[in-house]
Amino acid sequence: MLPAIINVTLTGQNRATDIIPNMDPSKQIPYLIMSGILVILVLLGISMMSKVRLAVKGNLLGSLSMALAIGLTLWAFDIFSVVDLWIAMLIGTLLGLVLSRKVTMLQMPQMVGLLNGFGGAASMIAGALTLINPGNNDPFSLVTAGLAIFVGSLTFTGSVIAAGKLQQIFTQKPVILKNHQFWTVLSAVLGLVTVFLFLLPAYSSGIAKIVLILVCAVISGIFGIFFAIRIGGADMPIAISLLNSLSGVAGSIAGLAISDPLLVAVGGVVGASGLLLTQIMCRAMNRKLVDILLGKTSTPAATKAATVSGDEDAATPAEEEADEERSDNYLDWLREAKRVIIVPGYGMALSQAQEQVKQLADMLEAKDIEIDFAIHPVAGRMPGHMNVLLAEVDIPYDKLREMEEVNDDFVQTDVAIIIGANDVVNPAANTAVDTPIYGMPILKVEDAKHIIIMNFDDKPGYAGVDNPLYKAKKSKVALLFGDAKESLEKIRSDLS
């Protein structure tokens, strides 16, 4: 497969001497060869990043090949000594590095979202500049430049909305406007129509062209907004991943517009692998990508479930005493346990309880209890979110076990401790047809002998479906409501 890319590049250069417009002919062949090598380096970096032990080096290799790619481009287009480009790059690099040091692991999903948006915006501007700059008048360049604006703009607005939702600047609930579907499709179609209008001579120059660029960017941006505001909670990891893929596609299309094979290749790789990652996640949630794109989350179920649990709140004061009684059982469960599985969720992230989780795990391990962490593929707000948070507090990654691997072990587990997770352990996923989580593979905590649930309250999780575990027998399930950090501290001090 890898040689295929080189072959493509080589056959290309054999046929014509002037392959890339605006480039010194004597530099084109070295440029294409170097591009081929860099693409291989990028692929190598990405494949190293999918293995735990090589990942850090893979990332370094990736950043190195990116630096080389920038150097190569500057050299090939004879713009190495253009000072203002360097100043702009320096500013961007500094801002990016500061941002990457400041961000907390909790904020990682919105950080990735925001960076996606920046990449999309950059591709959009690159597309617009290609249209404005003289000398790009063939239909292929015009349409691809227009497409770069379309995809770049929708990636930008979609990512900003997604990041804003994750940062809780906007509501996290799906926002569905009247005729939402219609407006979404309309803005998508109009956006694409403007892309092809660039072919018309009427828009080939002057103000008309600039106005069309702006109209195209705005309509595509509106499409991105319609797309993103409808996505809520549980689907967010998938949306972020999809936007990630789109930002690669946007770059690739910009590469088509300015005839840069290196940009096309790397953008294509990112776009496709991002799409695959999105699919892996869809599989983990048993959702179809198309359904998510069309916003098929059954929100009515959410409101219904919420009111049901609200009613119950009011009706339970009589049971308070029983609650007290049961709240001590779990200490005995833990004292007698041989095997414990901890299931972290977004609640752990929100209460920043990773350190306390680690302390409890250490304490239990010191009592010769076998500890594992069961990580649902979509726990948290982005794929792999829990792994990053737990790794931050030095929990070895071989203790973090994937769902398929750990699910059969729950039967032999004495206590499952759930920390701020809800939807991913909700057995209703197996039975409650017509809810957003129906059919989603879950962690089978119900198989464990005992379950300790630490959640902020008894409200349903993000997907808005009541969790039957909350109503299970008290001899099996203990409920600790409140801040996860405090609940964990309490368990620890009670146990010691």
Place this chain on the structure above:
Amino acid sequence: MSTIQIVLVVTFVVSAFVGYKIIDRVPSLLHTPLMSGMNAFSGVTILGCLAATAATGTLGEPGVNWPARIFGYIAIILAMINVAGGFGVTDRMLRMFHGEEHDGGKK
């Protein structure tokens, strides 16, 4: 379509295929870092931004399209934030992952 355009389209298809194959089985442990790494790579659009910004004219000579060039600066800055920020956070995250055997060494 000219030769280069055919080459470009083929490059796109081939690289998309390779990209699709290359991460076929990633442990979910690495989903976040891999995604943010991919995210950094998507900043490769910087190459387009540089070429397109330079094409707005030559500094010190008449005929520079200044409004376009300023947009170009913005694009370069955004793309570099994407690249540097992406690789930066990915590195930070990946360095947190370590197996039991390194446990004592860090922290």
